[in-house]
Amino acid sequence: MRTGSEPTTARSALRLRLGLALWGLAWAVFGTVAFAVAGRPGWAVACGALGAVVTVDLTLVIRHIRQGPHYQPGRDIPPYRPPDRRRP
Template identity: 80%
Template sequence: MFLMRTGSEPATARSALRMRLWLTLWGLVWAIFGTVAFALVGRPGWALACGVLWVVVTVDLTLVLRHIRQGPHYQPGRDIPPYRPAEHRHP
């Protein structure tokens, strides 16, 4: 069976928020570890870089959790069918 593309894939794409959540948590652990480790060995530049990364990862984690809590519109489960492509009518 050959499935044709409709051309609406970018408009109907869904984000893998749960995977992004776990990757963000993994990055958060490493950013905290890097900040503390570089601060303890006296590398303030690297500690600052890891600290900035820590802030970026925390903001991303907040956004991911917000989208997950907004419900099935942003994180649809297997029981929610895919969005129908927009039908374009040409005059």
């Protein structure tokens, strides 16, 4: 349940998530190339699959960053009302 202070206290970690995803993508690409050169195709495929997952995550993070500040409600948005516990 919202308390009403979320818009002023909430912080988005999208930039941190972007940095970590880029770091993970770099390691996944490095691992794919290194294992392919070393003759370990199974590990190369695993690193390639991890790189694909990281690429999808990067796409979503960038999309959310580009959406801008409208993603979170402002101070003029009142807190949600508690759900009605009575069942008819």
